[in-house]
Amino acid sequence: MSDCEICGAEIRGKAQIISVGTSKLRVCSTCVRHGTVVVIKKVLGAEHRNYMNQKEQGVMFA
Numbered sequence: 001m002s003d004c005e006i007c008g009a010e011i012r013g014k015a016q017i018i019s020v021g022t023s024k025l026r027v028c029s030t031c032v033r034h035g036t037v038v039v040i041k042k043v044l045g046a047e048h049r050n051y052m053n054q055k056e057q058g059v060m061f062a
């Protein structure tokens with residue numbers, strides 16, 4: 001399933017993950033402006049800082 005969690009529209013192509021407060025939402029490209037885009041990628045050395053930041057915000061990866 002890939003429906004936008006804000007507007008409910010079917011997400012075409014790649015879904016965008018955004019962070020709103022302590023929640024993460026999978027949204028369409030139109031709704032990304034409602035939050036901060038979360039880039040999910042493999043944890044590399046340079047990503048550690050981001051990981052720690054996300055941990056502080058209580059964001060959990062599924």
Ligand SMILES: [Zn+2]
Binds near residue numbers: 005007027
């Ligand atoms: Zn949407």
